[in-house]
Amino acid sequence: MQKFSWILVTVLGLSTGIMAYKFILSGNAEKSADGRVAIQLTPEERDLVLHEMRTFLDSVQQITQGVANNDFNAAAKAARIVGRAAQQGMPGTLIGKLPLEFKKMGFDTHSQFTQLALDAEQLGDGTQTLEQLGTLLQNCVACHAIYKFEIEKSNQ
Numbered sequence: 001m002q003k004f005s006w007i008l009v010t011v012l013g014l015s016t017g018i019m020a021y022k023f024i025l026s027g028n029a030e031k032s033a034d035g036r037v038a039i040q041l042t043p044e045e046r047d048l049v050l051h052e053m054r055t056f057l058d059s060v061q062q063i064t065q066g067v068a069n070n071d072f073n074a075a076a077k078a079a080r081i082v083g084r085a086a087q088q089g090m091p092g093t094l095i096g097k098l099p100l101e102f103k104k105m106g107f108d109t110h111s112q113f114t115q116l117a118l119d120a121e122q123l124g125d126g127t128q129t130l131e132q133l134g135t136l137l138q139n140c141v142a143c144h145a146i147y148k149f150e151i152e153k154s155n156q
């Protein structure tokens, strides 16, 4: 009987561990009809991330304009707005719902904007800035191809 309890405890412990691990990997997400992975968020969380997305686009526009005008300070300033520091202030509950791969791509995108800002200021080389922008835009394209947001069922 005691042996049986230990087996039960081990099996339960293992399955809890596997479920926790799966949640960290895949976040709060499910497959959707269009083939993308639908991350399930509350309306407020979705608004927050979409606001961040529009800020991304705004920065991309300003960086492009900055390079066209040879104004590398303006380009750097726009890039910093969405640089590494911009990630602070994301609620932990929201971060927990994002799949690991999503977080990695998001973090990498912010980091690349920070690097672009530093180089734009120091080098003032338009070709270099546009190359960096082209590279980081691949993250935008890749992430949009894989993920979308949906409102959690409990919030509908």
Ligand code: HEC
Pocket (backbone or CB within 6 Å): 050, 051, 053, 054, 056, 057, 060, 102, 103, 105, 106, 109, 136, 137, 139, 140, 141, 143, 144, 147, 148, 149, 150
């Ligand atoms: C880590 C993933 C990820 C990265 C990186 C990413 N996005 Fe997004 N973005 C999303 C998702 C998911 C949506 C919602 C798409 C949907 O629900 O159909 C979105 C939506 C958007 C929207 C629509 C906003 C709205 O109000 O509806 C814009 C604009 C956008 N992204 C711009 C960008 C730009 C520009 C970049 C790169 C500089 C970028 N995103 C990088 C995941 C990402």
